[in-house]
Amino acid sequence: MSVGALTKKILEAALFDEIWDAMKVTFKHMFYKPITFQYPREQRTIPDAHRGALGLLRYDDGKERCVGCDLCEAACPSRCIKVISAEDKSLPLQRYASEFYIDITKCVFCGYCVEACPVNALAMTKMYEYSTHDKRTLLFDKKRLYQIGEQHLADAKKYLYTHNQEKNDDMFHDYRYFFPQSVVQSTQPPPRHLTS
């Protein structure tokens, strides 16, 4: 080792040159805008296609969309959905879910249930905060699912549009709204989507 090199080494050691060198990056970053979110004080923007907690939806007039067809239950790969269906005695041919359960601890957020739903009663929302001390509250029942659906209605609709499940179009609305076709009288006019 030459004298010059040795001198340089001693000098660097005496002046903590390596520490300065490392701190340079730190001090430089003091002048950058931070990219860390201060969760939960700050919330991230989530894309519309995000697969979050499931919610059940209603039509604009408050009617339940779900017809209790059990297709979501059949489509679910982790078997976390249980639908108990019954006959709605007040309306001919109306079937509805008297009970509806989603065990969200088992859910793998694949979204197959949403795809299977013939009336788009199920949708995924941007909600992901449901950590709890009591695991039993994670078995979402019908009431909780409708509550989620109501709270996140806009997100749920966006999810359906993004995934090409639903078009914001009157004819498509009618098709779902009048499914299944309730025939009270044989003289009643057919729904719009069938006449056009």
Next chain:
Amino acid sequence: MGLKPATNPDVEAATIELTIDGKTVTAKDGVSLYDVIASTGKIIPAMCYHYTFDPFGSCGMCLVTQEGKKAPVRSCTAKAASGMIIRTEGDDLFQARKKAVEKHLSVHPLDCPVCDADGHCELQDMSFQHGVTNLATAKQKLIPEDTRSLVLDFNMNRCIACGECINICKDVQMIDALQFMKKGGFNQVVAKGDTPLACAFCGDCLAVCPVGAITNKFSKYLYKPWQLRKTTTTCNYCGDGCQMSLETKDTEVVRVTSLLSWKNKWGERSETAKGHGGLCVRGRFGFQFIDSGERLKQPLVRQSGQLTPMPWLETVDAAAERLAAVKAKYGPQAIAGLITARCTNEDLYVFQKLMRAAIGTPHVDSSARYGHLNFVRAVRRSLGVGRMINDSEEITKAKAILVIGSNITETNPVASLRVKEAIRVYKAQVVVADSAVTNIGKLASHPLLIKPATEGLFIQALLKASLEEDLIDAEAVGKHPAAFAALKQALAGVPLDALAGATGVTSAQIREAATLFAEAPRSVVLCGEGVVRRSGGYQQVLALVDLLWITGKRGRPGCGLNTVVEEANEQGAVDMGVAPEFLPGQANYGDDQARARFAEAWDVTLPTGRGATLMEILKRCRSGEVKARYLVGENPLATLPRSCDVQAALEQLDLLICQDPFMTETAKLAHFVLPACTFAEKDGTMTSQDGKVQRVRETMDSLGESLPDWHILAAIGSRLGCTMDYESAQDILREIMKLLPGYYNLGQTKKIAPVADAYLSEGYQPDVASRFSSRVTAQAASGRTFGLTVGQLLYHSGKLSTRASGLMTIAPNSGRLRMSPADMERMGLTDGSRVRLTSSAGALELGVQSDHALPSMACFFPEHFNEPPVKDLIPVETDPVTGVPAFKQTAVSIEKV
């Protein structure tokens, strides 16, 4: 018959040859081309085809090309002819079939997600198979659902007009309750005359509907087929032994389906001679008792006058201790047992083993004593066999059938289909002798309406007519001239005209009936509750054997004497030796050798002496000889008339153990109430009336703490020091197999041949002298001119079915006496007016309703209901030989109040 002729056992059809897809095929002449193709193993889609009836040809799916014809032809309605060259595959045929599916779909609503048939729908399968994704034109029928019927909903939007429901109702059930009707521009299936459907509700239309047009009200919208666990088991209602599929969701029975379905549609028409796989209303819609809220869920023990719940271990210990105490104090003879014939063979076997080996009492009986034992004892004595002689195929192919005292379409609806098929397909002559206008009588060639309680006289008249018309088979009677002389002498007393007069039919009709019965190559007798459950039933069955003997039908193939039974396993109860006179395998209890064999197998000494029958046990309870009773599923308090004093007899007991799925009237008096499972929660086997030993399978977990009967019995038996270390019903089955080799026949009836000439050569002559009435007494001496019958309804079976809400919806207890409309008019009665009913045993006031099935001077009340207690009006008559109590019929007077 059309293109699907049944195989007539007498005529063999000619053979033809034709070419199908380049291969030469031989077939019978005159059958449908579709069947010929199906017999080669090729399956052509068809939605309106089912093997049980003639091809209908409405769906347009079974298209094939025939050389020489431009357009494809429908193979189902085309007759197979010699030299045809047929092609069944190809793109052109696929496209043609696809067009047919599109045609059906264009008027079919796409409401699959809410349809009950979703996932079990032929139109869905066909659309998928043919890749129908786009429809050029779609139209909605917009027909409101017809929900008027109590059981079935008709959604004619979904109907594809295949006509399967109409055809099976007309051709197989011969009920003809449905029809096509043009309404609102579409052909719709409606009940006859567009009225609310009120039929036998067998539900076969529901089973064969390939779409969701006919749905079941009791399970509507409750399920999707893929959610249900399907277990095939044996029905628990009557002795027909129908196989059915219980479909369950966790611990809930959602629906019952039959093996008959649009899915298994391929077969030979002749196969239906063994049964078509359908069910009746009780089997299909009477399942709700299984998961009923009324079920007992915990063992109950009487403590200071109250039935209080107790854990199983303590209950079993206490029950065994009390039994041992009674045995120690009064001896084993003070304990008696009674079990219902709705239990499995394994339960019955363990029960009699518990009573005989563990306790050491010979007093053990079953509910087969209420009638079936009259039949078994009679055929054992005279023919040496222990059950009915013919299997269902032989009944179907009979040429003459004598149905006597059996409203078979009501009591055993599926067995009645064998008679109906004999009439329809095999053109049998049927004589129906009954005191009511029965449905089978309406279809029969010779319906004879006899006066109530004259079945015995009618049989006597038939014998007399056979002698007078010289219908005697010389060979059969030639072997036993002494016996024949005795029979002649016994019949000499009363002239035929007097007998005919007493039964209410003309002697010419009786002669005709006797002639056609004797002259047919295959003649079959079917006797039911009108014979075996009435006083003198034993003698009447023996008289029917005489009829078979002198006309030369006894022992001839295809001929024989048969019965129908009310409870599912009455035959099994007799076979398992749950009767004081029999050991398992119907070995004679008095036979020391047989007793020694079982004593060795069970490692005990068996009690000697004759055991008491059901009625004798009751008498001994009253006299204090019997101190403890073990009842399994039996409810004598609700079954027997009040004159038997069941209540007093049971209250005198030191110990009454009731083992039942429900809290019955009798159980309320019991010291121990043990909750038993229903048939749906246990494994085992049951023996049908014609000797088929069939599986009962566990379809769901036991409700609450209830246990299978054999489990409870074995637990008590083990505590009484008998080795009963069964871990499952299979272990018991294995033990029975060792003791009775060949008893388990996998549901295939073994042919039995009547052997006994022995009876005719000895013991016959003293017997026959007392068999027939020597004079005909005019009834009505007491002024009681009406014949009251307490009997079975189509929609119920015993008391069990009253726990099934579905059946109670269809047939609730009206509490009214049924009378013929003519009588009501004569007496100035209308529906609901009240009458006073007086018999020799008492009087009762109740309402009336009209019933067209009843002839004049007859009245009827269903035996399933005790409100009002009509059963108490009937005096009990016990058969001196078999000890069978008869309490179903009596003479009454009716006054308007």
